[in-house]
Amino acid sequence: MVGILLDxxxxxxxxxxxxxxxxxxxxxxxxxPFVELTDTCGGDLDTVFIIAxxxxxxxxxxxxxxxxxxxxxxxxxxxxxxxxxxYSCVCSDISNSMKNLLDTLKIKKKSRIALFGMNTDSxxxxxxxxxxxxxxxxxxxxxxxxxxxxxxxxxxxxxxxxCDRFDAAICLNDFAAVSLVxxxxxxxxxxxxxxxxxxxxxNEISGHYRxxxxxxxxNFEQYGKGAVYIYEALKKHRYLSEMTVRVVWSLETEKETxxxxxxxxxxxxxxxxxxxxxxxxxxxxxxxxxxxxxxDKKIIEGLLQNDTYEQIADRCFLTVGSVKYHIKKxxxxxxxxxxxQMVTLLKTYLS
Numbered sequence: 001m002v003g004i005l006l007d008x009x010x011x012x013x014x015x016x017x018x019x020x021x022x023x024x025x026x027x028x029x030x031x032x033p034f035v036e037l038t039d040t041c042g043g044d045l046d047t048v049f050i051i052a053x054x055x056x057x058x059x060x061x062x063x064x065x066x067x068x069x070x071x072x073x074x075x076x077x078x079x080x081x082x083x084x085x086x087y088s089c090v091c092s093d094i095s096n097s098m099k100n101l102l103d104t105l106k107i108k109k110k111s112r113i114a115l116f117g118m119n120t121d122s123x124x125x126x127x128x129x130x131x132x133x134x135x136x137x138x139x140x141x142x143x144x145x146x147x148x149x150x151x152x153x154x155x156x157x158x159x160x161x162x163c164d165r166f167d168a169a170i171c172l173n174d175f176a177a178v179s180l181v182x183x184x185x186x187x188x189x190x191x192x193x194x195x196x197x198x199x200x201x202x203n204e205i206s207g208h209y210r211x212x213x214x215x216x217x218x219n220f221e222q223y224g225k226g227a228v229y230i231y232e233a234l235k236k237h238r239y240l241s242e243m244t245v246r247v248v249w250s251l252e253t254e255k256e257t258x259x260x261x262x263x264x265x266x267x268x269x270x271x272x273x274x275x276x277x278x279x280x281x282x283x284x285x286x287x288x289x290x291x292x293x294x295x296d297k298k299i300i301e302g303l304l305q306n307d308t309y310e311q312i313a314d315r316c317f318l319t320v321g322s323v324k325y326h327i328k329k330x331x332x333x334x335x336x337x338x339x340x341q342m343v344t345l346l347k348t349y350l351s
Contacts, residue, residue: 002027002231003037003045005061005072007052014203019051019075022224030228041068046235048072049227050087055080055123062087071234071242073227078124079244086242088234090226093246094124097216098131101170101198102140104214104251110168110196112142117155117176120147125172128200132170142166152179160187168196174206174215181212200249216249223247284334285349291333299326303343304350 004023010016027034034049041048048065050072052058058074062085065072071086079091105113115132119125129145136143142165148155156179159169163184171177177199184192192212199206199215206215226245234240273279292300295316302312309320316323327339336342 001033001035001042001045003035003041003048005037005041005048005050005052007050007054007057007061009057010051010053013053015077016051016053018218018220019223022220022222023049023051023075023227024224025221026224026228030232032228032231041065041070045070047231049231050074052076055082058082059085073230075223075227078127079246080123088230088243090223090230090245090247092218093248094127095131095134096246097200097249098128099135100249100251101200101216102132102135102137104198105168105170105196106137106139108168108196111140112166112168113140113144114159114163114166114169115143115145116159116169116171116180117148117152118145118172120149128172148172148176152176153183156180156183160184163188163191163195166195168198171197171199171213174199174201174203174213177213177215178205178209181209198251214251216251218249219247281345282349285346288330288333288346292330296326296330299323300330300346300350303327303339304346 004020006016006020024034035045037048048070050058050061052061052074053076058076059082062072062074062082066086071088074087074089074091076089076091078094079089105111115129118129133143144162144165146155146159152175155176159180160183169177169180171180177197180197181192184195197213199213201215201218203215206213226247230243230245233243288300289297295318298316299312302315307315309323312318313320313323318326331339331342334342334345336345
């Protein structure tokens, strides 16, 4: 049995409902029984899934569950580190999702981009804009932000005064995209036809504006699959502590790009830790001991005692030929020039 805990203020939102449906559908597919929690988590629960948005609510919930020795699985839009919390997470891959948008514009040869409708108080909007600037290349001449400070109409007026500078717009959500299309239809339909509009969410309302808006698909079904995947992996491998799965949003027109050949040119490592001769010798000895089976270890013991091949063979119930074969394998592992060099190294640290 698993529990599901919902952020109370977030629970009525479409985003939360979609995540909840994705999770419960996957739990039913896997025949994993679940119960929705309110204020008590029974001791019979394998884990708790949290669907949340508010940072402080989420942190408090996780810390209280941690106190009861429960490491929950958080499903959320934005991944961020919560100090003092132990949890796994399924979240949106904002960085790669924003790269998808810019890659699409690059293919379409759009280089003068307006970022329309950014809510400066939103962590999600801020992270999207930051990611867009991270992935911005020289191919893009302009990347200009138009903020929504509580009035999409005002945001449009500021954009409209400069709209001739842009050949594309990335809207931070579908509501901003719909607002942009509506106002352009009313004021300058000829400019709307020239503007390539992408949006960061695929809400139902934007479906009525498909002639003008290309929206990212949030791939909600993947959040539930990712959460249950984490649950099953942690249950099977009890020494795994935490896992994070990120979901990439995709455009309707996207096709998966196959990997291409890459010629690597890597910088020289500067970590002096591994340049210590004594350390390297100990690492070789440790590798010999770690990768040796019981027979190898008996042979090493014989070499440390200066036993002959015949004596080692008698002790290990092997032929002399088999002993020589094992020693040859140990030599290859050690990288030593010959048996005497390897035995000297072993005696230095295993005397």
